[in-house]
Amino acid sequence: MRVLFPVAMICGLSLLAAGATAQDHHDHMQMMSKMATDSRIGVDMPPPMKAHMLTNMRGHQQAVADILAALAKSDGAGAAKIAETHLGMGSPGSAACKPNAKSGGLGEMPMMMASHMPEAMQGLGMAMHAQATKFAEEAAKLKQGGDPRPALAELSQVVQACNACHAAYRLQ
Numbered sequence: 343m344r345v346l347f348p349v350a351m352i353c354g355l356s357l358l359a360a361g362a363t364a365q366d367h368h369d370h371m372q373m374m375s376k377m378a379t380d381s382r383i384g385v386d387m388p389p390p391m392k393a394h395m396l397t398n399m400r401g402h403q404q405a406v407a408d409i410l411a412a413l414a415k416s417d418g419a420g421a422a423k424i425a426e427t428h429l430g431m432g433s434p435g436s437a438a439c440k441p442n443a444k445s446g447g448l449g450e451m452p453m454m455m456a457s458h459m460p461e462a463m464q465g466l467g468m469a470m471h472a473q474a475t476k477f478a479e480e481a482a483k484l485k486q487g488g489d490p491r492p493a494l495a496e497l498s499q500v501v502q503a504c505n506a507c508h509a510a511y512r513l514q
Contacts, residue, residue, distance in 0.1 A: 384514040387458045392513050394451055398435045402470075402504065405429050409481075409497060418484025418493060425481060429474035429500065439467035463511050470503035 387395065405428035412421035426432060437452035438459065456464060477496035484493050 380512065382510060382512040383460065383463075385459060385463065385511050386514045387455070391451070391455050391458060395438070395455060395513060398438075402429060402435065406497070406501065409477075413481070413484075413490050413493060413497075416484065416486045416488065416490070418481045418488070418490075421484070421493065422478040422482040425474045425478040425497075425500075429471060430478055431471050431475045433471065433474070436468070436471040439464045439471060460511070463507060466503065466507040466510065470500060470507065473499045473503050 405424055408424050408428075409421045412418075412424060428435070430436070434452075438455040440452075440456070459467070473496065477493065477500050480496045481493040484490055
């Protein structure tokens with residue numbers, strides 16, 4: 343009996359390990375299948391440009407979060423300033439979507455990034471930046487206790503422009 347218990351324990355643990363390994367394999371295969379069906383257009387960028395673009399996009403996400411926080415406090419002016427500074431046509435991130443524009447104090451990175459972005463991707467980026475400026479104009483009209491719905495409708499268009507680009511392209 344003393345010998346059978348450790349043997350039974352080892353067999354049981356082996357079965358648990360085999361089951362866990364099978365689940366891990368299944369999960370891995372599901373992930374690989376999803377990746378294989380990713381039909382977005384891959385955009386190849388050198389690592390420094392890719393890192394820069396990803397940082398810009400995370401900054402865009404943070405700006406939207408900050409805008410929502412400002413709107414929750416009925417601070418239309420604050421939301422407008424965030425939008426124009428971080429997302430709008432005058433924001434640093436918009437420079438990469440304007441390949442022929444002077445990059446000002448941003449150096450050569452925006453022009454180099456634009457040279458790696460498909461024209462349609464640049465167009466989607468410009469649409470987002472233009473929509474952010476339109477949102478900023480609407481948010482600036484929001485007074486304390488006013489109706490935020492017109493501004494929120496414009497902000498929704500900003501997010502939809504982001505989603506359109508992310509649905510069509512992926513960085514490699």
